[in-house]
Amino acid sequence: MNILFLTLVKIxxxxxxxxxxxxxxxxxxEGHRVFVVSPSERRDKKKTHLVNKDGVCILxxxxxxxxxxNVLEKGIGTLAIEYQYLNAIKKHFSTTKFDLILYSTPPITFSKVIDFVKKRDNAYSYLLLKDIFPxxxxxxxxxKNGGVLHKFFLKKELELYDLSDTIGCMSEANKKYILTHNPSVNKKKVEVNPNSIEPIHTNQTVEENREIKKKYGLPLDKTIFxxxxxxxxxxxxxxxxETIESNRNQDVFFLVVGSGTEYNRIEKWFVEKQLKNALLMSGLPKLDYDLLLNSCDVGMIFLDKNFTIPNFPSRLLSYLEMGMPVIAATDSNTDLGDVLEKHKCGFRVLAGDILNMNKVIDEICCNEDRYIQMSEDALRLLNKEYKVDYSYSLIKNKINNV
Structure with a gap:
């Protein structure tokens, strides 16, 4: 098959x-030909161009x-991108017939691109729903709920769902949400197709872990969250x-690694507090990050308590891959914590519930046998539910049944 993948991720x-x-x-x-359409942002100062890399065509x-x-440029860019992608596909892929169109949210503004390729090539369209927008x-x-922008993007959202032959949701709660809030969507075309990866299990020795901790200034004798x-x-x-400050006098250490719009505010907080039980680091290359992650003990996921949509962050997979128990501090609508507790590899905490959070942290630190068992269960969950082979088979079976 010829597969066209549309994304906002720079690949x-x-x-x-x-x-x-x-x-x-x-x-x-598996022998299929892959074509990727990916953005080259204005700041990159590169015109639209085609690259053939490792047998894959990347536009x-x-x-x-x-x-x-800024919000203005992002908004304009989000609206303009489907026309930019459409024109580029017409120019560079005019003689390529696609069998499958794969695309993810965000964005929800690829409707014209999908509609064009579907009609031109009689292609199958598969949405990987990673974000429920607006x-x-x-x-x-x-x-504003019910405002002009909200209504506009609701229309775009429904267009995308209508154009998609299958909608692959990240979890059962995602699937239920889509069907409940979009009664016009045919329930037969909605399925659970979770975030998935090709696991790489790194067996770092105790000494290698110690050296990595020394490199980044992490304690050698504390449980690292x-x-x-x-x-x-x-x-x-x-x-x-709040969790970090609440545990400032406990025998635990918190490592925060990443980037984003809140980084500067968090960095300022770290400078002001001068806490000895935590370290903030900016984002690392994937390989370095994985080595560092494998030297830690417990993964943490946080989501805003005001979410009404059931998010299911993909960072969970990195934690499971390292055999780490996970604490999910989330809103009440996601089923992420339910999955962790069902498979006995983590805990669910309601965002803002500091008493329960501290109880869970203490429970992890004080029961070594349970920690070891949770670590094994984390790997078992990854291999059972979140391997890329499963996602591939779901999509491939859809094409075969057409």
């Missing part, structure tokens, strides 16, 4: 690790700045900071 090569590159690499390994389309930019923007008070990933408003990071 340079499929050798990079991630939920999208791992899936596309699986398609390539980098000139766009406005979409990440780490409701998440309403939850974060970026849009790590938060890695985006540092933005959706993560509700005030509760992370």
């Amino acid at each position: 340079k090569t499929l050798e990079e690790r991630g939920i999208y590159t791992d899936l596309l690499r699986k398609f390539k390994q 980098n389309v000139f766009t406005f700045n979409l990440q780490k930019t 409701q998440n923007a309403v939850d974060m008070k970026m849009f 790590v938060y890695g990933g985006n540092l933005g408003k959706p993560q509700g990071l005030d509760f992370l900071l």
Whole structure:
């Protein structure tokens, strides 16, 4: 098959690790031809260009700045991107017939691109639903509920769902939400297709872990709780900071690694507090991050308590891959914590519940046998539910049944 993948993620090569590159690499390994359309932002100062890398065709389309930019440019860029992608595909892929169109949210503004390729090539369209927009923007008070922008993007959202032959949701709660709030969507075309990766299990020795801890200034004799990933408003990071300060006199250490719109505020907080039980680091290259992560003990996920949509962050997979128990401090709507507790590899804490958070932290630190068992269960959950082979099979079976 010829597969067209539309994304806002900058993809340079499929050798990079991630939920999208791992899936596309699986398609390539199975003998399919992969074509990627990825942004080349204005700040990169590169015109639209085609690159053939490792047997994969990557079309980098000139766009406005979409990440780490002001709200106005991001808004204009999000609206313009479907026309930019459409024109680039017409020009560079005019003679290529696609069998499958894969795309993820965000954004929800690829409708014209999908509609064009579907009609031209009679292609199958598969949505990997990673973000429920615009409701998440309403939850974060970026849009007024029922306002002009909200109504406009609701229309775009429904167009995208209508064009998609299958909608792959990250979890059962995601699937239930989509069907409950979009009664016009045919329930037969909605399925659970979770975030997935091709696991790489690194067996670092005790001495290697010690050297990595020394390199980054981490304590050698404390349980290290790590938060890695985006540092933005959706993560509700005030509760992370409260957790760190609440445990300032405990025998635990918190490592925060990432980047995002809240990084400067968090850095200022670290400078003001001068706490000895925590360290803030900016984002690392994937390989370095994985080595550092493998030297930590417990993974942490935070989500804003005001979310009404069931988010399911992909950073969970990095923690499970390292055999780490996970604490999910989230809103009441996501089923992330339920999954962790069902498979006995983590805990669910309601965002803002500091008493329960501290109880969970203490429970992890004081029961070594249980920690070991949770670590084994974390790896077992990853291999059972979140391997890329499963996602690939779901998509491939859909095509075979057409």
